[in-house]
Amino acid sequence: MKTVKRTIGTMALAATMMLTVSCKEGNKNEPATPMSNEMHQESMDDKDDMEMNENKGAKAVLQDYFKLKDALVETNNDKAKQLGTTLASALGSFDASSYSDSEQQELKDIMEDAIEHAEHISESDMAHQREHFKILSKDLTDMVAITGTEMKIYEQFCPMYNNNEGGAWLSMNEEIRNPYFGDKMLKCGKVQREIN
Amino acid sequence: MVENQVPATIKNRLQISCYDCHSNNTDYPWYSKIQPAAWYLKDHIQEGKDELNFNEWATFSDRRKNSKLRSIISQIEEDKMPLDFYTLIHRDAILSDEDKRMIIDYMTALKDSLE
Numbered sequence: 001m002k003t004v005k006r007t008i009g010t011m012a013l014a015a016t017m018m019l020t021v022s023c024k025e026g027n028k029n030e031p032a033t034p035m036s037n038e039m040h041q042e043s044m045d046d047k048d049d050m051e052m053n054e055n056k057g058a059k060a061v062l063q064d065y066f067k068l069k070d071a072l073v074e075t076n077n078d079k080a081k082q083l084g085t086t087l088a089s090a091l092g093s094f095d096a097s098s099y100s101d102s103e104q105q106e107l108k109d110i111m112e113d114a115i116e117h118a119e120h121i122s123e124s125d126m127a128h129q130r131e132h133f134k135i136l137s138k139d140l141t142d143m144v145a146i147t148g149t150e151m152k153i154y155e156q157f158c159p160m161y162n163n164n165e166g167g168a169w170l171s172m173n174e175e176i177r178n179p180y181f182g183d184k185m186l187k188c189g190k191v192q193r194e195i196n
Numbered sequence: 197m198v199e200n201q202v203p204a205t206i207k208n209r210l211q212i213s214c215y216d217c218h219s220n221n222t223d224y225p226w227y228s229k230i231q232p233a234a235w236y237l238k239d240h241i242q243e244g245k246d247e248l249n250f251n252e253w254a255t256f257s258d259r260r261k262n263s264k265l266r267s268i269i270s271q272i273e274e275d276k277m278p279l280d281f282y283t284l285i286h287r288d289a290i291l292s293d294e295d296k297r298m299i300i301d302y303m304t305a306l307k308d309s310l311e
Contacts (some may be wrong), residue, residue: 067257104300109257109258109259109260112260113257113259113260113261113263115262116260117263131270135262135263135266139259
């Protein structure tokens with residue numbers, strides 16, 4: 001009986017391997033992510049200005065984050081995947097050099113964590129994307145606490161997400177568009193805080 | 197955490213159920229010497245370690261530990277880990293409901309202490 005079991009096991013193993021291999025190959029054929037990263041670099045002459053730094057870092061990150069959030073509001077899995085990749089690269093090129101040592105350390109920790117969440121979003125199903133988006137939102141809220149922001153941002157919160165655990169997110173618009181539920185509960189949530 | 201202060205029962209459970217793919221201490225099985233299992237496993241274990249390597253735990257920031265713990269908890273809760281493919285051969289790696297409860301409670305407490 002044991003040998004039979006083991007043989008079945010081995011056969012199943014072989015089958016699993018073939019399946020997994022073919023899935024993997026399939027993934028490689030996905031079209032390359034379009035880089036929608038056209039940042040408007042304003043004046044290049046105020047290089048030492050903090051604002052310049054924000055343009056290179058936090059602002060670029062936030063803009064890609066908002067696009068990702070909108071894709072989740074639309075419950076658009078593929079679009080969110082692409083935007084996850086875009087955001088991961090914006091996070092990766094974040095320049096923290098003008099901040100204090102302790103802020104740099106904090107920002108480095110934030111970026112490391114956020115990149116991992118953005119990368120997961122680029123390869124997950126909707127439910128999983130939203131799980132990662134929740135932590136990503138926390139990371140970016142902490143980033144903004146250090147970098148500040150020149151645009152007005154709303155921190156919004158839906159108490160029902162993940163079996164009433166709740167989930168927060170950032171938005172440029174005061175009006176609620178829920179990224180955790182999409183059109184199932186588009187307007188569930190409230191503005192928790194205004195940041196600017 | 198996972199290296200020194202973990203209760204023995206949990207550490208033991210993690211070693212049996214997780215460490216083959218999520219640490220540097222892979223206990224390679226008999227079939228790892230046979231192709232194509234060999235390259236398949238190599239690929240798979242690398243993927244597992246990229247995702248989470250318990251040997252690197254001490255180098256993670258609290259923020260990162262928090263994220264990892266959250267993922268571990270959700271993977272176990274949703275029965276996504278250990279992989280079916282793995283438990284098919286390693287019957288001792290299957291987590292009982294009690295094991296799951298114990299690990300999830302521990303990881304949750306640890307996560308809360310980091311927040």
